[in-house]
Amino acid sequence: MSPLRALLASLLLTPLAQAVTPVSATDVYQESGGILVMEAERTPSSLGSGSNRWELYEPGETNFVTGATNNAHLEFQGNSSNGGPAAAPLTYQFRINEGGYYYIHLRARARLDGAESDKNNDCYIKVNGDSYGAGPNAGNSHLMDAPLSLLTSNTKIYGASPTTWGWSDQLDAGGESNKRWPVYNFTSGGTYTLTISGRSIKYNVDRIVFRKSTIASASAKSASLSESSTSTGGGTGTGQSVSTLMLVNADTDADIGPITSGMTINLAVTGANLNVRAMTNPPIVGSVRFSLDGVADSMTQSSAPYTLGGDGPGDDYLPWTPSLGGHTLIATPYTAASAGGTAGTPMTVNFTVINTPPSGSPTANAGTDKSITLPTNSVVINGSGTDTGGSINGYAWAQVSGPSTATLSGNTTANLTASALLQGTYVFRLTVTDNSSLTGYDDVSVVVNAAAGVPVANAGADKAITLPTNAVVINGSGTDTGGSISAHSWTQVSGPSTATLSGTTTANLTASALVQGPYVFRLTVTDNSGLTASDDVTVTVSAASGGSGQSVTTLMLIDADTDSEIGPIQNGSTIDLAVVGANLNIRADTSPYPVGSVRFTLNDVADYATQTNPPYAMGGDALTDFWPWTPPLGTLTVTATPYT
Incomplete structure (x- = not known):
């Protein structure tokens, strides 16, 4: 490659x-x-x-x-x-x-x-x-x-x-x-x-x-806000505008520099994990909508920092890698959340993305792509690095993507061993560093094939319904090359309540008595050799339109030791207890405020906590004294529902 x-x-x-x-x-x-x-x-x-x-x-x-x-x-x-x-x-x-x-x-x-x-x-x-x-x-x-x-x-x-x-x-x-x-x-x-x-x-x-x-x-409290001006007159006008589109290194969360029309972004210089932050005047607006290459709503952000690639608590910029070639990016401020209200003055930049290493940078070679078949679940990848006029001082392997987190050994040498692999495609990256501290990287793919004769389960496409509809039919299937499917079994993996299931031993499941929130159901198929395979499907149940008009607008992560806000929790956020501390809480912010009550669901615990007085805290509180709550390690799903 x-x-x-x-x-x-x-x-x-x-x-x-x-x-x-x-x-x-x-x-x-x-x-x-x-x-x-x-x-x-x-x-x-x-x-x-x-x-x-x-x-x-x-x-x-x-x-x-x-x-x-x-x-x-x-x-x-x-x-x-x-x-x-x-x-x-x-x-x-x-x-x-x-x-x-x-x-x-x-x-x-x-x-x-x-x-x-x-x-x-x-x-x-x-x-x-x-x-x-x-x-x-x-x-x-x-x-x-x-x-x-x-x-x-x-x-x-x-x-x-x-x-x-x-x-x-x-x-x-x-x-x-x-x-x-x-x-x-x-x-x-x-x-x-x-x-x-x-x-x-x-x-x-x-x-x-x-x-x-x-x-x-x-x-x-976003650290991305610029220091206020000391010029006289201040900002008494009502006009809103985007003043700068700042290129950000998503690995370090540090600003690289403003994007200007006609500029070229070289991924070989900036790195591939980037993000773009819109800086506005005034520094806080209702929302910012990004349009990239004609896609009208590539991203809309209603709280600072306003980022094209998304961000987590504490201004943790999520990685976004632009494709090579020319791009047009438009960022438009609005007076209200979710691109609502009145649009302000947008900023448009045209830029080109290349990946051309400067002279003198080292070259990494992660080896040829590999393919293995289960039950073999490990592979050795032989990499190398060269540097004309210099020498290679270090090697670093990392997993870029894959269906699971592989176990890596030898990741600071030229040769990597990746084990505990599951069926699917993995990408691993070798980065080499030379004696001038310049680096180069190369990626290698490892395809892990299913064991011969293992069945394949298909739980069907994800579904969405809106209350008062509270039931759904999910059509699944199973295949087995060289064999036959002898059994189907449906189970509920997670959700805001325990659904009523029928047809659990057939290919087609009916799930009823659903309430607002996301559900995950799993289909497991068994073949005539006793081998099994599973697949999950998500059913999202939305609130009825024209209902009470109440909503939860933000789930705010709280430091329970200081009772101060850490930042909003967004889908896909990673919370590192070594950074934020173990004594936390989650506050649900509602519109309007207050509401009758807020019920929290954590994973499959339907009524994890219900709060009838503000602030609505999942871990409990005494007025604004938030009680300490430590989330378990792993992937969590939190649903907060307001009631009248």
């Missing part, structure tokens, strides 16, 4: 470190479209000195935390893990152009360095300047909005994860049951000063976000 080669130049795949340039003392950040974003390290204030100071950390420094926006963050050096008086104040001036209720969120992280897990996670904040009011539910009781006296004076704000960048967004008025929400009723045209002061040692702060109450928290 013809080897594909790729130069993975680290310069292009890693954001370049840039010296932090503070804003001037007269610069005023401008809120636009209900969003205000300020990088903490760009404060015009002195970072302090001596034992009470803020340290600026950038890439390459020992205590730099990967994932900081703008590649820099601040860490307080002063007081102790138990806190202390306000020290080393940092100020940020901003103007609100669109008045209303605003929440504040500090992107933060706690560096424990031996301290207890609930330490080093707070600082002081206050907002002064032009006149403003408190939130609509301000008061002196636990979990009410903070009164003005707390908002205008140094008050502890806390909530930083020790394992990943999280958010400080709750005030502590003193005591476990004395928390407040920082909500500000800003006036249009008002100019204000935010002051952040150190409280606990080794508290890290990355960026500051003010969001209007009409903006979803998850969108406002």
Whole structure:
């Protein structure tokens, strides 16, 4: 086969470190479209000195935390893990152009360095300047909005994860049951000063976000949002536009650079796993619809980041590989979700995709394609690498695709052993690295054939019905070369309820008493030699049209330790407990809000949890104190249904 080669130049795949340039003392950040974003390290204030100071950390420094926006963050050096008086104040001036209720969120992280897990996670904040009011539910009781006296004076704000960048967004008025929400009723045209002061040692702060109450928290917390402008005038207009289409490396989630009309994207330079993010003005819009090469709705995204290839929690960009040749991409912003409301100004780019390795890159050869027949379920693949004028320093094998996850050994050598293979086609990739750190890759296919005489089951095409229709007939079949099918057996694999099944020992199944949600049914056939095979079919049951008008709009993953949002759960998302922590919860956001109740189904447990009071949390809660829930490892299906 013809080897594909790729130069993975680290310069292009890693954001370049840039010296932090503070804003001037007269610069005023401008809120636009209900969003205000300020990088903490760009404060015009002195970072302090001596034992009470803020340290600026950038890439390459020992205590730099990967994932900081703008590649820099601040860490307080002063007081102790138990806190202390306000020290080393940092100020940020901003103007609100669109008045209303605003929440504040500090992107933060706690560096424990031996301290207890609930330490080093707070600082002081206050907002002064032009006149403003408190939130609509301000008061002196636990979990009410903070009164003005707390908002205008140094008050502890806390909530930083020790394992990943999280958010400080709750005030502590003193005591476990004395928390407040920082909500500000800003006036249009008002100019204000935010002051952040150190409280606990080794508290890290990355960026500051003010969001209007009409903006979803998850969108406002997206690290992809650009820092707000400090130009005068702000964004008081109502027009929406796409300002940039940013090419992203989906392996590292790092920006490669803007896509401009006429440019050429070389997969041998950028790598094959890419994505495209639409950057909008204002930074949060109702939705963005992508049209690629005439396909009107290639992707629609209703929450930031707005990506062509999709994304998971925490701005985890899913891989998308464009085909070689010319492309036209159009991204259009809308004022409402799902490409609803009024369309704004779109952005159109024409670009070409090639895969041409630059001179000097190594060549990988993964060997010839292979074919095996069960019960043989392992294969040895002999690869190699060459480099004119250089030498090969390393080999790395990985599985690209296949019907199951193969067991790999020798994956850092030229020769790979892949075992535990099932029937189907696998693709494995060999990447070689030369002495100049340039890389090349090549793919090889392994076809695993069914054992001779093994039957084949076919459960039929997936089906969809809409209530009140609650029954479906599924026509299956079985074949056996050189033999005959002696038995059929249908079972339910998963679903929001236990369906009533008839015809379970025939080729055709009738499933009834279905409720809203996805069901999976499995057909197993047995041949005259006693060999079996199975196939699954999915039946999706949709809610009746013209019903209550209620819906679940988002399933939000929650950090139960900090009660802060991690991000929305989307179909196909992967949740890594080593990254997000084990103490989680899931909140169902509804339209309208509130509803009568929300019932959660987990895999085949029809009534895993039912919540009648907001927030609707699958793992349970006490007001907004989310209880810890740890999902089991593996593939899960969660269905949340609102009731009147």
